[in-house]
Amino acid sequence: MRTRSTALLAGAAVLALSLTACSDDSDGGDGGSTDGGGDTITIGIKFDQPGLGFKDGDTYTGFDVDVATYVAEKLGYSADQIEWKEAPSAQRETLLSSNQVDMIFATYSITDERKETVSFAGPYFVAGQDLLVAEDNSDITGPDSLNGKNLCSVSGSTSAQRIKDEQAADVNLLEQPGYAECVTTLVAGQVDAVTTDDIILAGLAAQPANQGKVKVVGNPFSTERYGVGIPKDSDKCEDINTALQEMFDDGSWDAAIKANTEGTGYTPNGDENPPKLDACA
Amino acid sequence: MGDFFSQFATLFENYDVLGAFWVNIQLTFWAALLALVIGTVLALMRISPIPSLAWVGTAYVTIFRNTPLTIIMVFMTLGVWGQLKFELSQDFASNFFRLAVVALAVYHAAFVCEAIRSGVNTVPLGQAEAARAIGLSFLPAARIVILPQAFRGAVAPLGNTLIALIKNSTVAAAAGVATETSTLMKNMIEFNSSLIYAIFLTFAIGYVILVIPVGVATTALSRRLAVRR
Numbered sequence: 106m107r108t109r110s111t112a113l114l115a116g117a118a119v120l121a122l123s124l125t126a127c128s129d130d131s132d133g134g135d136g137g138s139t140d141g142g143g144d145t146i147t148i149g150i151k152f153d154q155p156g157l158g159f160k161d162g163d164t165y166t167g168f169d170v171d172v173a174t175y176v177a178e179k180l181g182y183s184a185d186q187i188e189w190k191e192a193p194s195a196q197r198e199t200l201l202s203s204n205q206v207d208m209i210f211a212t213y214s215i216t217d218e219r220k221e222t223v224s225f226a227g228p229y230f231v232a233g234q235d236l237l238v239a240e241d242n243s244d245i246t247g248p249d250s251l252n253g254k255n256l257c258s259v260s261g262s263t264s265a266q267r268i269k270d271e272q273a274a275d276v277n278l279l280e281q282p283g284y285a286e287c288v289t290t291l292v293a294g295q296v297d298a299v300t301t302d303d304i305i306l307a308g309l310a311a312q313p314a315n316q317g318k319v320k321v322v323g324n325p326f327s328t329e330r331y332g333v334g335i336p337k338d339s340d341k342c343e344d345i346n347t348a349l350q351e352m353f354d355d356g357s358w359d360a361a362i363k364a365n366t367e368g369t370g371y372t373p374n375g376d377e378n379p380p381k382l383d384a385c386a
Numbered sequence: 387m388g389d390f391f392s393q394f395a396t397l398f399e400n401y402d403v404l405g406a407f408w409v410n411i412q413l414t415f416w417a418a419l420l421a422l423v424i425g426t427v428l429a430l431m432r433i434s435p436i437p438s439l440a441w442v443g444t445a446y447v448t449i450f451r452n453t454p455l456t457i458i459m460v461f462m463t464l465g466v467w468g469q470l471k472f473e474l475s476q477d478f479a480s481n482f483f484r485l486a487v488v489a490l491a492v493y494h495a496a497f498v499c500e501a502i503r504s505g506v507n508t509v510p511l512g513q514a515e516a517a518r519a520i521g522l523s524f525l526p527a528a529r530i531v532i533l534p535q536a537f538r539g540a541v542a543p544l545g546n547t548l549i550a551l552i553k554n555s556t557v558a559a560a561a562g563v564a565t566e567t568s569t570l571m572k573n574m575i576e577f578n579s580s581l582i583y584a585i586f587l588t589f590a591i592g593y594v595i596l597v598i599p600v601g602v603a604t605t606a607l608s609r610r611l612a613v614r615r
Contacts, residue, residue, distance in 0.1 A: 279562050293468045
């Protein structure tokens, strides 16, 4: 009998501990989203996209990170008050609607479907779908020259399927869990092209390990408008848009693009960039 | 509410949910066959009287049982296909399907081997000694006397391995099999985030429906087939 009550006590203690652990977390999150100034702000980014959102040890680099840092500063949070949190594509809406993050800068395209659950500020960048090929490749110039070739994309992205449906029916599709795997197979010569948004490709090409081995074709054939994801009831949209407009106007936006795609010769689609901001809902 | 159901219904028109489950069933089927063959050979090696064979069997089980399945999958695409340029099929898509089947099979063969070995332990030592006494050498003794009884005793652990295999077949996404359920679920959630719970439950229930009959069948079979002693 004694052992059983000891076990019960131990169980209760563990439960109590885990409960307090949970409430600690939510306290931190709430503090960030309600108070300005002295508190922290939680921003969701990608951790695995070099050039956009990338976690390198305990530093964070990339264009999304630079824009997020700039906007956070205008909202009254210095760089060391930002708490970065990973926002994988399939979890972005959940992170926002459960208030685990205050903003998301994670190559988050503005779509009507997503607007049903979250709100968007921005866009802060207009990307276009493009192709990454080997440096010495000259016969792939666009999606319609992909027939009979092997094309890699990341699972959970419709970009490759769109090419197969609309431009090159005979393309072989390979889906991989991440872009790094795609580039590995591209460098090994097993696939002929990797497709996704041009700025993501430029970020991959700018990585030291890939420099001089791959290049972006530079013929974007769609428009993806990257917005700042915010919770549906957020009142920050106007402030974020003001901050973004300032960033476009004072040249830091251009500087951020250049710094993150250095050495790849990449230039964003000039007709669309810097983008015109949407009105807040 | 009616709006919710109509949205949910259009999901099934836009995404081939049943087809995705079918891919997982096919992966499971071929991997289970292959794993059973490899696992039986491994179990034979581990109980064989030849020390070097037993050592190889033990080494295989130790290595593959302790390697995450995802790593084996990634090695299949990036290593075997990407760097070694080894192809299992001329057709681009079925190549990755087969690579994934091989990855699933070599991983689960370690567990099948241990399940069969546990079955061998249910066979009394006297059976092996009796087989020896009537002049059977190792292989015939194993084939005629030991393994038939061992398999009967191993039905339940083999069933557990099969259940694990069904669910692990979703890891084939890491080997470039993009038509299976976990990839489809990720896609559906990413582009229909307002229905996230319904989508999640659909796949969770789908797997419960797949797994429960296997569990019931193996429990019933193991009761019926076990050698009464």
